[in-house]
Amino acid sequence: MNEFFIFFQTIIPELLQGTRVTLKIAGGALFIGFAVGLPTALIRVYGSPWLQLIVTGYINIFRGTPLLVQLFVVYYGLPDLGLTFSRLTAAYLTLGLNSSAYQAEYFRGAIQSVGEKQMVAARAIGMSRFKAIRYIILPQAFRLVMPSWSNEMISIIKYTAVVFLIAVPDLMGKAKMVSSRYFAPISTYIIVALIYLVIVGLATLILRYVGKRFETPGLESMETATR
Amino acid sequence: MIKFKGVNKWFGKLHVLRDIDLHVSPGEVVVVCGPSGSGKSTLIRCINRLEKFQKGELFVDGTPLHDHSTNLTKLRAEIGFVFQQFHLYPHMTALQNVALAPINVRKMKRADAEALAHEKLARVGLADKADAHPTQLSGGQQQRVAIARGLAMSPKIMLFDEPTSALDPEMIGEVLDVMVKLASEGMTMCVVTHEMGFARQVAHRVIFMDEGSLVETGKPHDFFANPQTDRAAQFISKILTH
Numbered sequence: 029m030n031e032f033f034i035f036f037q038t039i040i041p042e043l044l045q046g047t048r049v050t051l052k053i054a055g056g057a058l059f060i061g062f063a064v065g066l067p068t069a070l071i072r073v074y075g076s077p078w079l080q081l082i083v084t085g086y087i088n089i090f091r092g093t094p095l096l097v098q099l100f101v102v103y104y105g106l107p108d109l110g111l112t113f114s115r116l117t118a119a120y121l122t123l124g125l126n127s128s129a130y131q132a133e134y135f136r137g138a139i140q141s142v143g144e145k146q147m148v149a150a151r152a153i154g155m156s157r158f159k160a161i162r163y164i165i166l167p168q169a170f171r172l173v174m175p176s177w178s179n180e181m182i183s184i185i186k187y188t189a190v191v192f193l194i195a196v197p198d199l200m201g202k203a204k205m206v207s208s209r210y211f212a213p214i215s216t217y218i219i220v221a222l223i224y225l226v227i228v229g230l231a232t233l234i235l236r237y238v239g240k241r242f243e244t245p246g247l248e249s250m251e252t253a254t255r
Numbered sequence: 256m257i258k259f260k261g262v263n264k265w266f267g268k269l270h271v272l273r274d275i276d277l278h279v280s281p282g283e284v285v286v287v288c289g290p291s292g293s294g295k296s297t298l299i300r301c302i303n304r305l306e307k308f309q310k311g312e313l314f315v316d317g318t319p320l321h322d323h324s325t326n327l328t329k330l331r332a333e334i335g336f337v338f339q340q341f342h343l344y345p346h347m348t349a350l351q352n353v354a355l356a357p358i359n360v361r362k363m364k365r366a367d368a369e370a371l372a373h374e375k376l377a378r379v380g381l382a383d384k385a386d387a388h389p390t391q392l393s394g395g396q397q398q399r400v401a402i403a404r405g406l407a408m409s410p411k412i413m414l415f416d417e418p419t420s421a422l423d424p425e426m427i428g429e430v431l432d433v434m435v436k437l438a439s440e441g442m443t444m445c446v447v448t449h450e451m452g453f454a455r456q457v458a459h460r461v462i463f464m465d466e467g468s469l470v471e472t473g474k475p476h477d478f479f480a481n482p483q484t485d486r487a488a489q490f491i492s493k494i495l496t497h
Contacts, residue, residue, distance in 0.1 A: 149342035152305055153356045153408060154332025163359060167346050244346045245388040 039206045046202030054185045060124025065131030090129030103194045119191040138173035174239045256281045262311035273467040284444045286454040289464035295447045299414045303334040335405025335413040341397045343389040349400045350385040353407045375403040395426030415446040463487045
């Protein structure tokens with residue numbers, strides 16, 4: 029046990045460096061996913077038919093292919109078309125766009141479960157479509173989307189691990205280096221697993237706190253409503 | 256105030272409004288009744304263009320609704336609409352529900368809009384419920400908040416689409432009381448309802464619809480005592496005896 033502790037002390041600084049990269053990629057991907065996914069969802073629900081078709085295609089491509097394949101296409105494939113990205117940019121871009129497709133679907137579901145009648149009520153009192161979405165539909169949709177968005181956050185944190193395959197020095201990448209340097213795969217990966225667990229746990233707690241802050245009587249997420 | 260001229264509407268092949276001619280004067284209270292599926296809700300939803308119609312002319316306060324260039328958002332701000340199922344915004348308090356449109360549509364200052372909302376809530380007897388969320392209110396209270404929400408826009412016309420049909424019997428009275436008061440203050444109102452007591456007490460005119468047509472129209476007393484058509488007579492006997 030003592031030996032493990034000393035090993036832990038030896039490798040932890042390097043793993044924490046990797047953790048910082050992992051957190052940055054996860055945060056960036058979730059942000060890109062939100063910034064692209066929300067408008068995508070709005071187009072999916074309120075857009076003209078051909079716009080809907082385009083975003084449905086976009087969503088299906090990203091949800092229907094493996095993340096790793098997407099990463100390789102972006103990093104190794106797109107340079108053939110003259111689009112070259114740095115490793116880190118490729119990581120942000122791939123995970124971000126991938127997440128945007130999932131987030132778009134979660135937001136679409138939430139928007140649709142707010143219901144057409146709320147839109148009618150807002151329109152009937154003289155609010156424009158834009159204002160109705162801004163003040164009536166989205167505030168409710170954000171509350172409803174919390175449980176599935178929380179799942180998406182957890183997924184993205186864990187999926188960042190694939191970026192070590194294009195040699196991004198994230199937590200997983202650092203782990204790979206450390207474990208082969210010290211020939212200690214088991215101890216290393218147990219520590220790495222624990223670090224991921226802590227990140228996911230903290231992130232979930234933060235999100236739950238945010239959810240609680242905005243909780244409204246009658247609009248609890250299903251999870252809390254049935255508890 | 257409201258003028259229908261030969262208005263026709265189809266849902267696909269279904270002919271839901273047939274050659275509607277109707278004129279509602281300022282300050283008039285009109286009750287629309289008829290069996291379900293007769294087109295009454297569709298009729299009043301045309302007045303603020305929640306429903307489109309395909310043929311005919313409709314003027315509301317001088318604004319032509321058959322004209323596609325009409326600014327519907329502006330028009331709707333002048334017309335209050337009360338739904339059967341209330342449709343309050345569940346993420347907001349009663350006060351916020353009422354103050355939202357004055358702030359965002361009328362561009363009032365928040366403080367002014369909230370003062371106005373307090374006043375309107377007091378008017379429907381809910382001064383003490385300003386901070387309650389819709390789910391914490393009874394159906395009757397929710398519907399009164401919905402009426403206050405409409406009134407906060409100082410509408411020229413109030414439309415009611417079966418405002419008491421979703422309520423428990425003991426809550427119907429409190430909503431009708433508010434509507435009676437509103438009528439006595441001279442509001443122009445079109446009310447789809449089966450509350451014949453309300454019709455008798457405050458309506459200037461009762462309109463009976465069947466299968467998309469305006470079958471009969473008359474003063475409440477005449478309509479109930481002496482319907483001119485068999486269809487109306489049948490309908491009256493049903494709703495009065497059940």
